[in-house]
Amino acid sequence: MATKLSNRCRLIKPSPTLSLSAKAKEMKDAGIDVISFSVGEPDFPTPDYIKNAAHKAIDANYTRYTNNAGILELRQAICDKLLRDNDLKYSPKEILVSPGAKASIVNALTAVCDVKDQVLMGAPYWVSYPYQVALANAEPIYIPTKEEDGYKIRAAELEIAIQENPCTKALILNSPGNPTGAVYTKEELAALAEICIKYDILVISDEIYERLVYDDVKHISIASISEEMKQRTIVINGVSKAYAMTGWRLGYAAGPANIIATAGKVQEHSTSCVNSITQYACVTALNEEDDSIEKMRQEFSVRRDFLYNELKKIPHISCFKPQGAFYIMPGIKWYLDNNNQNIQTSDDFCAKLLDKYSVALVPGSSFGMEGTVRFSYANSMENIKEGISRFASFLQELNPGR
Ligand SMILES: Cc1ncc(COP(=O)(O)O)c(C=O)c1O
Incomplete structure (x- = not known):
């Protein structure tokens, strides 16, 4: 059988x-x-300056297990990036480096979700979100969005969804978005943040496409709306899309230290640290970006x-x-x-x-x-x-x- x-x-x-x-x-x-x-x-x-850094790391024999959360130089480089690009101040203990943003999201959801928790997301959504939520034993709930609204969740719709789903624990927000390419403005994010704070909802903010914005559009992280919002946001980002590094497998989460530490425990007993060579190459990717x-x-x-x-x-x-x-x-x-x-x-x-x-x-x-x-x-x-x-x-x- x-x-x-x-x-x-x-x-x-x-x-x-x-x-x-x-x-x-x-x-x-x-x-x-x-x-x-x-x-x-x-x-x-992948750009040459990053590949060269990886060659150097191999030659220097940086080939052992690293700190589970990522080497300190990399977590510091990520903190510097978040401050430089997103006006967000984090310390290395608030950063978890994982094998891809996908893993970052799964670790974060596993750290915060219990059975019966509900996780909201706009539809259309990235194909993996519903399954990532299901893997964390929670229930995905969809908020339909419309083409005429630019495929974005409006604050009033978010509030209704939370009221209709009293076990809502978190909202997954993806801007710039896959599959639509929608990018939330600061005002739209501020309106969503107000609702999340009112109902004490955590936001998992997937910003993996941050660097790919066009015309005069600017990427804003919802965590930068206010300190109160930062306290209830896990920023997800990585190097796959911006640096053409999909196969290297490196993503990261930035958020409140207790959630990051718990997500780190999930990682420690599953995948463990990211490939050491990738981590060293990414320090260079973030610190020495060329054109x-x-x-x-x-x-x-x-x-x-x-x-x-x-x-x-x-x-x-x-x-x-x-x-x-x-x-x-x-x-x-x-x-x-x-x-x-x-x-x-x-x-x-x-x-x-x-x-x-x-x-x-x-x-x-x-x-x-x-x-x-x-x-x-x-x-x-x-x-x-x-x-x-x-x-x-x-x-x-x-x-x-x-
Ligand atoms: C919205 C979104 N988030 C996360 C990822 C995963 O990125 P990574 O390669 O870092 O796991 C993808 C990849 O397609 C994506 O489209």
Whole structure:
């Protein structure tokens, strides 16, 4: 007889973004010219100044276990960064370095959640949040957001959600956001902070896309709204997206010392410290940044403009202009309602698009937003041009008389 699996793990499905990119890779390996817009990682190499620091760390034999929370030089470099960029004053004991921001979020949720606790998040949400909450034995609760509101949670909606869910322990806030690219303004954050303080709600503020903001948009951390808010915020950040270091695996959490110490215990008995070479390379990444980081941001900005303008030209596609991250999430609802191939859901849509035009997108259903699809523009301009042209041809085929 098969062993019964735990309830919380039976609820967890594999990441749809990973399964789609696996299918796209299979097709590529079979010689098919697939254009994949499904993966959420920069397509640039890690900058040389960071790679050189890693070489030096290997040569210096920095290859042993480190302090579980991260080497002191790195935690200090993170404190310096938080002060420099976010106007937030932390000490190294308020920082926990983990193998990726993903691990930082899981450690933080495990540290604070009990069975029956509820954790709020805006929908659309990043695919992993609901499962991370479930792994921490808590219940995810979704606050629907709308394209016309810029896909942001309004303070009044947050208050209603808290009143309707009396076991609310925390809110996960993601700005700049995946999948929408929405970025909260200082005023919007201040209004949310007021509600969180009123109801004593902890905020897990995922700021992993902080450096990727466009035009004159500025990233603000909700922790910087007031000292009272800082006391109830865990800031999550890392090097994956800004420094093109996804495979190095380093993220961090900054927050009240008691929560950070408890999250540290979770880490100590599970993954333990982050790879020592990565940690040394990240001290350099944060302390000695060169212009390669800004150049990547500028390139993402050019791609965003191109993709957005192309999508706007297609009839019956609605499109929110992202202000950050490297995703764009057009609405395809009209084509789900009006097509000649019995395509009814975003899953059907993406499966057919991959099958017939070899273009991989992520269905909005994965983010709790049916009727949309997500493009990642962490892809070359050449691929973006070809991919959007195939996407437009597919829509034309779905409704030639539109
Ligand atoms: C919103 C969001 N948070 C966190 C992460 C995880 O980042 P890391 O590579 O540091 O684990 C991702 C990665 O896709 C993300 O999109």
